[in-house]
Structure formats: C-alpha cells, structure tokens
Amino acid sequence: MNIKLPLRVKNTLVTLALVGLIGGVAALTYRFSAHIDITGNASNTLSEASQKVLANLPDKVQITAYLKKDATIRRQIEQLIERYRDHKADISLTFVDPASIPEKTRELNIGSEGGILIEYQGRIERLIFVDEAALTNALLQLANANEHWVSFLSGHGERAADGIANFDFGNFGKALDQHKIKAQSLNLATVQAIPDNSNLLVISAPKVPLMAGELTLIKQYIDKGGNLLLLADPNNDNLTPLLDLLGIRVLAGTLVDGKSKLYGIDDPSFVLVSEYPKHPMTKGFKTITVYPVTAALEVEPTSPFDTVALLSSDKQSWTETSPVSGKIRFDAGGIEKAGPLNFAYALTRKLNKDTEQRIVVIGDGDFLSNTYIGNVGNLDMGLRLINWLIHDDKFIDIPAKTTPDSSLQLSPIAISVISVGFLIVLPVLLLGTGFFVWRRRNRR
Numbered sequence: 273m274n275i276k277l278p279l280r281v282k283n284t285l286v287t288l289a290l291v292g293l294i295g296g297v298a299a300l301t302y303r304f305s306a307h308i309d310i311t312g313n314a315s316n317t318l319s320e321a322s323q324k325v326l327a328n329l330p331d332k333v334q335i336t337a338y339l340k341k342d343a344t345i346r347r348q349i350e351q352l353i354e355r356y357r358d359h360k361a362d363i364s365l366t367f368v369d370p371a372s373i374p375e376k377t378r379e380l381n382i383g384s385e386g387g388i389l390i391e392y393q394g395r396i397e398r399l400i401f402v403d404e405a406a407l408t409n410a411l412l413q414l415a416n417a418n419e420h421w422v423s424f425l426s427g428h429g430e431r432a433a434d435g436i437a438n439f440d441f442g443n444f445g446k447a448l449d450q451h452k453i454k455a456q457s458l459n460l461a462t463v464q465a466i467p468d469n470s471n472l473l474v475i476s477a478p479k480v481p482l483m484a485g486e487l488t489l490i491k492q493y494i495d496k497g498g499n500l501l502l503l504a505d506p507n508n509d510n511l512t513p514l515l516d517l518l519g520i521r522v523l524a525g526t527l528v529d530g531k532s533k534l535y536g537i538d539d540p541s542f543v544l545v546s547e548y549p550k551h552p553m554t555k556g557f558k559t560i561t562v563y564p565v566t567a568a569l570e571v572e573p574t575s576p577f578d579t580v581a582l583l584s585s586d587k588q589s590w591t592e593t594s595p596v597s598g599k600i601r602f603d604a605g606g607i608e609k610a611g612p613l614n615f616a617y618a619l620t621r622k623l624n625k626d627t628e629q630r631i632v633v634i635g636d637g638d639f640l641s642n643t644y645i646g647n648v649g650n651l652d653m654g655l656r657l658i659n660w661l662i663h664d665d666k667f668i669d670i671p672a673k674t675t676p677d678s679s680l681q682l683s684p685i686a687i688s689v690i691s692v693g694f695l696i697v698l699p700v701l702l703l704g705t706g707f708f709v710w711r712r713r714n715r716r
Contacts, residue, residue, distance in 0.1 A: 429479025519575020
C-alpha cells in the first residue's frame, strides 16, 4: 500500500531525522573522543618518549601552577596538559594566584615569577619554564622511587644541610627529601669513615682547615671512585689540598660581573648565567641562575680527570682582588684576569668498563643557601647537580617542534605583482562584475 504524505509532513520528518542523527553523533562525540593532528610538525601530539614516561606512572599526577592571572599563559599550559591527558586521564591541573596566598608561596620558595609544582606519590618537582621537554623530564624524575643518601661534611663551619640560618642549606635539604634523596651530616671527627650507603659527599667551603686524618679519609674516598661536590668561596684556602688532587686551581679575587646591572642588580659580585654548555646536567635547561660572591676556577694540565666547563661568566667580568665596594675597575697590569671566566667544572673518569666517577667543583656555595635558593633557577640547578652526581641523570632530549617552511621568501617583482593584484586588479574586477550584474538586471 503506497501512502502519499503531504510535502510539509515529509519535510518535517526529514528535519526530525536529521536532528536525531546530529544528536546521536553529538552523544557519541561526548562519550568517545578522537583527534587527528594534521600539522606539518605534529605540534599537537606528544612525542613517543613522553608517552612512554606516562605509561610508567600508574598513580595520579597533580600539577599546581602558581601564576598570575594571565589568560594567555594559563591557556598555553592548559593546551600542553591536554596533550598529556590524551594518554593519562588522571592528571589534574590547578591554577593559583600567588598574591592570594603569600604565606604559602613564601613557604614553597615561589618568587614573583611564579612556579609550577608537579606532585606524584608524595614527591615534588618544581618548574619555572614549562614545555614538553621540561615537563616530561620532571615526570621521569618523579617516576623513580629509589632512595639515595647524600653526606654533607660538617664540623668545620660548613653550611648545614638541615640548618635554618641564611647561609645554611636547610631549604635545599627539604627539596632533596621530596625527591627521595636523604641528606645526612657527616663529622669525620666522630665517624671514622664515609658511610658505604652514601652516594655523594658534599663539602661546602669549610671555615677552618680539615685535619690531616680527615683529608686522608676524603682522599681515599676519591681514589676509590667516590662522587664529590666541592663548593668553594673566594679567598678560602681550606679546600686547596683537595683541589690540588683534582687538578683545579682557584683564582685570586672575587669574580665580578658588569652584566648584572642589566638585570637590575647593583652588586657586581652577583654573577648571572643564562647560557649553558651541552652536558647531561644542563640538557633542556633554559633558566637564569644567580651566583653571589663567586671564585673563578682554572684546570691544571696535570688533572687526572676529563673536565667540562659548566658555568662561565660574561665578557664584562673579571677577578677583582680589591674589596668589592664603591667604584671598581679591571686592573690589566696586575694579577686580575678578564672574562669570560669559568667558575664550575664537571670532572669524570672511568674506573672500569661500567663505572664512571663524577665530581663537580663550583666557586660558590651561596647559590644553594636559604637566602638564594629561591632565585629564578637556582633550586633546579642544584637538583640537577645532585641527580647527575648520584648517576640519576635520566633526562630526555625532546627537541622543540618547529614549523617547516614557516617563512616565505619572495622576490621584489613577485611582491609588486601580489600588491597590485590585491590592491588594484581584484577590487576593479569586483566592481566591474557588480556593475555588469546591475546593468543586466535593469534591462529586464
């Protein structure tokens, strides 16, 4: 039986069918999501390395961004986190205005530039600059639950790992603890050996010379391949016996940097570093670090280690042998040396086929003190130092995704043709077409 429906009814049924179809598709897209990255450089897709790191994080990841209410920056971070959520849904992101909770931000050592805290299984990583490489490396560090021990030499006026004084390392010690790195004080006058469970020995500018027996124990530790972090200060000779063993010499005077004024710092004894060499310790690191009261270093030709300069001052720097006060200038005819000058070295040597000894010597220890640890990238640099020294240097090199063929080079003739075409020819054609259509209609 063939029933003929009125045209209006047919149209109504077709409309209802289309609305139902659209509604069904909308419901499916709400329950199931999918996307295709059609960008030429896959800028909207996580790298394979990042996806593998996420696969090894079974528990929830909480990200708290302490940032001012800047919609642009917050949206950029949201878009980055969304790419991670495509592969791990239980990543939470919370934005907090630092000005709204000043006491909390001071407790967390978050400066005016803000900061991003990534928390996983009770451990925390801190970022100032965030991109895929920085975030993935932070997650990679959090995925490691192994516990390490770091011994801080004490008994000679060194900075204490649990101290609360301005010059102590108490805040740095707390940050290490959040990364499953336990800081312990070591007084060789009461403990006649460096503990076997210690992955690293830290010696920070002792105020008095070490005793002969202590030097012997430390030299034996170095000879056996122990990892070491030496933090020197200008005009402090108490580490000279150990530096001689390593083939490192401290230059006379205090390193001063004329570049510091560009960053609003009037004290020339503050050395700022914004560029870093290619090294596993500084891979992907892009943040400025600040070093107050620094000594320049040199490597002796007789050093038994392979050395790499980690930190260097600017061309406008020099070693000032006079007190750093008032007007100072470089004395070209004296013992002062002009920059750029190195003030941190990474030393390595192979003990056997599978074991590498790692040592870092820095001409400043104040950058990790309670006073300066919160400045820009100082805490991040300190954590990178420790991680590399304890052989926990699992940083992934994720190159920035640049857009291919993002610039178009045109000859002057081509530019002129395009300009004339868009500014003259195209408007004339549109006017002519409109005039033709108008005339034709008027003749009907």
